[in-house]
Amino acid sequence: MSMMLGLNLSLTGVGGGGAAPFVPTQPQLVATYTGIPNGSFVQMGSGNVRALGRSGHRSGRVRAKNLQFLDSLIYLSTNGVEAASATLNTLKRAIEIGGVTTQALYAGLTSVGISGSTQALSDIIGSIELPPDTDFFARWEKTLALDTQSMIAHALSGPSGQGFRTTGASQLLSTGAMNSSGTSAGPQFWPNGIFGVPFSPMSAVCIVADSIGNYREDLNSASGGGAWARALNSILGSAVPWMKQSQNGHSFSNASFANAPLQKTQWQYVTDIFIELSTNSMPSSGTVAERLLVLQNGWLNLADGARAITGPYGRRLRVHFFDMIKRDSYELDATQHDTRLAYNAWGAAFADGKADAYYNTDSVVTVPVGSDGIHPASAVHIQAASDVIVPGYIPFLDPFYFPFGV
Structure with missing residues (x-):
């Protein structure tokens, strides 16, 4: 209730003691x-x-x-x-x-x-x-x-x-x-x-993703496209504008600011960054603690960079953390299994204060994961979108919503 109330107040401008509504000016x-x-x-x-x-x-x-x-x-x-x-x-x-x-x-x-x-x-x-x-x-x-x-x-x-x-x-x-x-x-x-200046504040998302967020095992169609696109296509009866920076096999390293600077120049046109990249970034050696540190540093590279970018409303970009979902090989290897769970627990605690939202997408995935043991079937994409991503994003429809402060 309180989050939805905050959404309504911020967007109408009445949250500031009757102040006039905010009028966007930036593309x-x-x-x-x-x-x-x-x-x-x-x-x-x-x-x-x-x-x-x-x-x-x-x-x-x-x-x-x-x-x-x-x-x-x-x-x-x-x-x-x-x-x-x-x-x-x-x-x-x-x-x-x-x-x-x-x-x-x-x-x-x-x-x-x-x-x-x-x-x-x-x-x-x-x-x-x-x-x-x-x-x-x-x-x-x-x-x-x-x-x-x-x-x-x-x-x-x-x-x-x-x-x-x-x-x-x-x-x-x-x-x-x-x-x-x-x-x-x-x-x-x-x-x-496709850019423009809205007549009232509106959020927009860049989806940075691997094959799961790209669409793999879901329909490659207007009605499919993976859980992340599915979710943003209809939240409270409307679409949330989105752009994809996704590819099969994508990883934290290849998406980093050092290795992928050109894409980052487009982040200034959105309010939110979805980071769905962890599964291909699992280190092949090291202890749980050592592997976890590699994953954390990969995620933080993107999160810290995003937080340093000013979006169209003069505020930093908001960063969204998504679980590393199950895959057969990770469940069979104790170190990978424990690393995955530790990474997800870190995200659930909002990633050392760098995540503005956490989504327990792992909760909707079971083993065996899908036809190849890695990519969840289309039905899971639908379930993940409806049960996890949509309600989690609703407060962020207000581009001025920062749950832990700016």
């Missing part, structure tokens, strides 16, 4: 199904002059203005190693809301060239606004200098995702599903982020 993430590419490279193919596609997204609970796209060629390769494609991609984008398509510009131009670690933030897209709780679409078109060159793709599927390579005309400024006639199958792309 932030305002939609779902965004993130860093984590798929394979796809060659343009003989004769194709463009790649094109359309991806579905949902807005959060608050109307937003000053909309912008963020794109890059940063990607997560094997085991989450951060990389960037050096191949020059010429990008065009448009946003489709309620059957009306509006092109995005880049410094007033209709296209932008991106390569390497360059990140392309569009101009504010006209005067259009994004209504709350609304399904809409991001349209895109890419050209490369040579049809023998390749583009990095997204391995994750969202609502109404389409991607083609074609010798035909542009469909960037059309509306509705793209016509696949005369095209070849092609990659799908999500924007790294």
Whole structure:
């Protein structure tokens, strides 16, 4: 009761003795199904002059203005190693809301060239606004200098995702599903982020995850995507905007600030960081205490870095701790078993005061874990989302909620 009361007071502004509601001014993430590419490279193919596609997204609970796209060629390769494609991609984008398509510009131009670690933030897209709780679409078109060159793709599927390579005309400024006639199958792309300024405070999340949080053994679809995306897609009847920085095999080391600095530049656009990375970070040798210290240091590297970043409301980012869930091999090895439990206990005690929230996701996983002994089945993702993540995040819908102080 007290946490929900705090949510209502902070968002309406009446918690400060009748003070006026807080009016956001800074850009932030305002939609779902965004993130860093984590798929394979796809060659343009003989004769194709463009790649094109359309991806579905949902807005959060608050109307937003000053909309912008963020794109890059940063990607997560094997085991989450951060990389960037050096191949020059010429990008065009448009946003489709309620059957009306509006092109995005880049410094007033209709296209932008991106390569390497360059990140392309569009101009504010006209005067259009994004209504709350609304399904809409991001349209895109890419050209490369040579049809023998390749583009990095997204391995994750969202609502109404389409991607083609074609010798035909542009469909960037059309509306509705793209016509696949005369095209070849092609990659799908999500924007790294869709940003805007909400009319009232709204939280947004970056999910930093391994294969479990990526979606493994769940459906790779709009209705699946792993427990973390499932949860954020519907909390109290609305979606919480989210971006994914996830890959199969991802670990604390590969996600660290030293090894993955490019992704961290996007954290300023969210209010919360979900860290679901521990299972691949278990040390292969050492005592329980020694292994626990390695895990703690890996988590703290991300948590301390996040806490040093100022989000869109002038406050530090909030950090969320998720258990290392069971896996068959960890249950059969006493040292790994005890290390896992010690790590989870440390998180339950809020990780030396560095965690703003703790989620006992391990409680919904049983042994044998799943088809491969590591990844929980789709039904567990649903249960975890409904029983653990959703109620745990509800107080954080208020971006000014800090349970232990700022």
